[in-house]
Amino acid sequence: MIDAAGLRVMKAISDEGSFTGAALALGYSQPAISQMVRRLEQRTGTVLVERIGRNVRLTEAGQVLARHAVAVLSALDAAEEEVAAIAGLRAGRVRLMAFPSSSATLVPRALALVKQRFPDVQVTFTEAEPPESLAALKAGECDLAVAFAYEGTDVGRGEEDMDLFVTHKLLDDEVRLALPRAHPLATADMVELSALAQENWIAGCPRCRGHLLQMCANAGFSPHVGFETEDYVAVLGLVAEGLGVALIPDLILRTAHHHDVVTLPINPASRRSVSVVTTADLQRVPAVQATIDALVEAAKAKPRVLAST
Amino acid sequence: MIDAAGLRVMKAISDEGSFTGAALALGYSQPAISQMVRRLEQRTGTVLVERIGRNVRLTEAGQVLARHAVAVLSALDAAEEEVAAIAGLRAGRVRLMAFPSSSATLVPRALALVKQRFPDVQVTFTEAEPPESLAALKAGECDLAVAFAYEGTDVGRGEEDMDLFVTHKLLDDEVRLALPRAHPLATADMVELSALAQENWIAGCPRCRGHLLQMCANAGFSPHVGFETEDYVAVLGLVAEGLGVALIPDLILRTAHHHDVVTLPINPASRRSVSVVTTADLQRVPAVQATIDALVEAAKAKPRVLAST
DNA sequence: GACAAAGCATAACTGCTCGTTATCCAGATG
DNA sequence: CATCTGGATAACGAGCAGTTATGCTTTGTC
Numbered sequence: 001m002i003d004a005a006g007l008r009v010m011k012a013i014s015d016e017g018s019f020t021g022a023a024l025a026l027g028y029s030q031p032a033i034s035q036m037v038r039r040l041e042q043r044t045g046t047v048l049v050e051r052i053g054r055n056v057r058l059t060e061a062g063q064v065l066a067r068h069a070v071a072v073l074s075a076l077d078a079a080e081e082e083v084a085a086i087a088g089l090r091a092g093r094v095r096l097m098a099f100p101s102s103s104a105t106l107v108p109r110a111l112a113l114v115k116q117r118f119p120d121v122q123v124t125f126t127e128a129e130p131p132e133s134l135a136a137l138k139a140g141e142c143d144l145a146v147a148f149a150y151e152g153t154d155v156g157r158g159e160e161d162m163d164l165f166v167t168h169k170l171l172d173d174e175v176r177l178a179l180p181r182a183h184p185l186a187t188a189d190m191v192e193l194s195a196l197a198q199e200n201w202i203a204g205c206p207r208c209r210g211h212l213l214q215m216c217a218n219a220g221f222s223p224h225v226g227f228e229t230e231d232y233v234a235v236l237g238l239v240a241e242g243l244g245v246a247l248i249p250d251l252i253l254r255t256a257h258h259h260d261v262v263t264l265p266i267n268p269a270s271r272r273s274v275s276v277v278t279t280a281d282l283q284r285v286p287a288v289q290a291t292i293d294a295l296v297e298a299a300k301a302k303p304r305v306l307a308s309t
Numbered sequence: 310m311i312d313a314a315g316l317r318v319m320k321a322i323s324d325e326g327s328f329t330g331a332a333l334a335l336g337y338s339q340p341a342i343s344q345m346v347r348r349l350e351q352r353t354g355t356v357l358v359e360r361i362g363r364n365v366r367l368t369e370a371g372q373v374l375a376r377h378a379v380a381v382l383s384a385l386d387a388a389e390e391e392v393a394a395i396a397g398l399r400a401g402r403v404r405l406m407a408f409p410s411s412s413a414t415l416v417p418r419a420l421a422l423v424k425q426r427f428p429d430v431q432v433t434f435t436e437a438e439p440p441e442s443l444a445a446l447k448a449g450e451c452d453l454a455v456a457f458a459y460e461g462t463d464v465g466r467g468e469e470d471m472d473l474f475v476t477h478k479l480l481d482d483e484v485r486l487a488l489p490r491a492h493p494l495a496t497a498d499m500v501e502l503s504a505l506a507q508e509n510w511i512a513g514c515p516r517c518r519g520h521l522l523q524m525c526a527n528a529g530f531s532p533h534v535g536f537e538t539e540d541y542v543a544v545l546g547l548v549a550e551g552l553g554v555a556l557i558p559d560l561i562l563r564t565a566h567h568h569d570v571v572t573l574p575i576n577p578a579s580r581r582s583v584s585v586v587t588t589a590d591l592q593r594v595p596a597v598q599a600t601i602d603a604l605v606e607a608a609k610a611k612p613r614v615l616a617s618t
Numbered sequence: 619g620a621c622a623a624a625g626c627a628t629a630a631c632t633g634c635t636c637g638t639t640a641t642c643c644a645g646a647t648g
Numbered sequence: 649c650a651t652c653t654g655g656a657t658a659a660c661g662a663g664c665a666g667t668t669a670t671g672c673t674t675t676g677t678c
Contacts, residue, residue, distance in 0.1 A: 340658095343655060363653070363654050363655070364655085
């Protein structure tokens with residue numbers, strides 16, 4: 001019934017004291033104000049201005065509108081400003097989910113980049129393995145998921161949802177073999193996976209375990225899995241004690257070493273691809289895009305420094 | 310840039326969780342919501358909703374708008390309600406000016422009528438003689454003026470402004486002659502003005518004085534004016550003491566008597582016309598119209614009860 | 619007192635915004 | 649696989665909100 005434009009006009013008339021003045025102040029023509037007031041008057045069924053001689057004066061009802069205009073317009077401005085702040089990266093919140101081994105260096109570095117460039121953008125961060133993070137993304141519980149997929153498979157589990165999601169590849173993460181330093185193969189340059197058929201294996205997260213089984217099957221054997229843990233530090237510890245061997249993504253080895261563990265390339269080579277995933281809609285949100293950019297840069301800025309030996 | 314309708318839509322989407330729900334709640338069609346959101350998005354340059362599968366979810370910016378919508382819309386509603394209250398006579402203030410002798414009975418009775426009918430309409434009241442009250446009306450310092458004009462002249466002083474003002478006649482007020490009870494003519498039924506050429510005269514307010522001089526001139530003499538006072542109670546006192554005779558409007562005699570004063574019709578008869586004056590604009594204000602009605606009724610309800618002896 | 623200036627109202631016109639209906643497409647559901 | 653629900657799109661129509669041009673009244677001035 002009554003709109004913000006009308007209130008703005010009433011306030012301008014109240015401030016300027018004339019239609020012409022209000023028109024000037026608002027950048028309208030004088031007749032525009034004239035008929036605006038008339039419309040308002042017939043909408044509210046009330047006289048809003050007295051035409052007195054050649055100038056005008058607000059009636060009580062008109063003054064009421066002019067008075068309320070301040071409240072309405074300032075609330076409107078506040079809303080507009082807040083949205084503009086989000087659009088202009090002067091505000092905004094990005095909810096990021098990433099799998100544990102990415103949170104060691106890649107994610108912190110990206111977060112630092114965002115914070116440096118847009119101090120007022122808040123990136124919140126939760127650890128989650130790819131299946132959950134993608135589910136959360138789909139459920140709207142996060143805006144960005146850093147996920148990985150072993151070679152051959154896509155990032156979206158299996159092949160579904162690949163049209164729903166938008167992915168940006170961050171880096172390739174080589175999977176290496178972790179051996180106790182005392183192991184006979186520890187001095188080799190590269191190890192054939194098939195040579196490890198008799199070893200005791202230590203498996204990581206469920207998907208990594210699946211990948212291990214897959215690779216071994218391709219190599220013609222079924223591994224003995226003696227331990228399972230999602231904690232790669234624990235894996236290194238187990239390997240160091242000679243309790244088994246393990247496949248460990250290089251990304252983890254960049255931060256977690258163990259003196260008694262040697263890591264080597266394996267054949268056939270295996271890598272996992274690390275990507276950041278979002279939706280087409282969310283990607284158009286400036287803060288989300290900025291975070292993606294930061295992640296891409298953080299991944300590039302860190303050329304693969306091998307952490308073997 | 311951003312309007313109340315847009316906020317209303319965003320809030321409805323937030324509340325209902327879907328475009329269709331919002332459309333239903335607001336009485337729009339579903340496509341209306343769809344393109345409304347699109348318009349808002351390209352105006353703000355921001356993504357406001359995520360299209361996720363077959364339903365939607367607000368982005369951070371969208372939630373910001375939905376949140377602010379409450380403030381804006383409630384302020385708007387408050388303004389609308391307040392104007393509606395004025396239009397519906399559930400509020401409003403009328404500034405009335407009336408000349409002193411009308412404030413004795415006519416105005417109080419009218420005010421009581423208004424208060425009885427519309428308890429929330431506030432009528433403020435100031436005493437003022439017609440020239441000032443009309444000036445105040447023109448200057449916007451009052452909404453309603455109760456004024457009088459002696460027979461022959463219009464209410465608006467002279468003839469000017471008669472198109473600016475709107476007048477409603479309230480009553481005719483006969484001007485009577487006040488004599489000391491001991492005066493030789495005190496027992497007559499009616500007195501010829503010309504028979505009073507030698508009397509000492511007591512004049513009232515400036516305009517009344519002017520009228521007295523005019524009448525006497527018409528009757529062929531120039532009165533000796535011994536006293537002037539705007540206080541008619543004082544006039545009666547002076548007359549009672551035999552210090553002179555006076556012309557007194559009947560309206561005053563209804564409330565102010567004096568035991569030693571006799572009032573009689575004079576010839577040629579003289580009356581003044583009492584009217585309520587406002588502007589065309591103000592007359593369309595409900596509270597003003599209601600007060601006019603009350604004044605008219607108060608004047609009618611009081612048939613001329615002569616207060617002579 | 620006539621004339622110029624200032625200010626509001628009105629008229630006629632235009633463009634675009636905002637709503638409609640009809641239709642299509644995708645995701646959820648049994 | 650069929651169906652249903654929900655959103656997007658297209659096409660269209662009405663009405664509103666602006667514009668310019670003009671007239672009228674009031675006011676101030678020579």
